[in-house]
Amino acid sequence: MRNTVDRNEGSISEKHLDYAGAKMGMWIFLFTEILFFGGLFLLYSVYRVKYLADFHSSASELDIVLGTANTIILLTSSMFMALSISSLRKGRKGRSILFQLITIGLGVFFLVNKYFEWSAHIHQGIYPDSPVLLDMARGRIIFFSLYYVMTGLHGLHVLIGVAIIAVMAAFTQRETVSPLDFVKLENTGLYWHFVDIVWIYLFPLFYLIT
């Protein structure tokens, strides 16, 4: 398909595409995201040193099974995201859209699990500024505050990712995103994989270090 595009003539279809520039712009945005989450990881590590015992006892109250399931869900969604891009580039539009929809489905599944997880904690009276939480040891208050802020911020990123992939699926259907111009989908993929990487670190820090 690429070979049919005439390089010298393109009066009507000529569009200014800068594949390398578009991708570098996305990466630079991701660097700002690294430092954004990085600040919270810094807070986590500092307070973990100060309140080691409280952090360990609080972490043991989180559901490892649910956390592990959510890890597998996000890793699988990342694979489908990558496959949707390679499918599109091979000219398989239908399959690419299907893989994007699977990615969306897995993202929503992740958020549903998160909803049940948070509901269980809130039901126990553990939520930011709750009387039950404020009565606990200082380290536990900080642990659960960081838990809500960091997984909440991550969940917000998953939600935004799901919305953007939905737009990309529509773009792919309309061929705004095509095998010739797929950088929008690829940048969406970069964002989604970044969100996956953040969870890869959140999972051991909140669920496993007990």
Next chain:
Amino acid sequence: MSEAIVPRHGLNSRPYLLVWIGLVALTAATVTVARLNLTAFAALISIGIATVKAGLVLIFFMHLKYEPLILKVMLGIALLALSLIILLTFSDVWYRWGAHVHP
């Protein structure tokens, strides 16, 4: 668009599946290690495994393997900045409030 602008790599599905299998295996490994209660090293091992997983996602899913050197250098600087910020603050805090104060 010329041939040179659009990359031709990463079209094969097989590597993505293999990387996914690796990522799931590492997740199983990190959960197992956490259950073993190796207290002193558990945290370091968990972070180590997470870093290997993040590396796999970066290199294969995010195609870092095929990116130009300039991008790798830029990412390296961003990660180095974050590591330094965490390491320096962490070492300072460890010295003040370390395990000997709060066992």
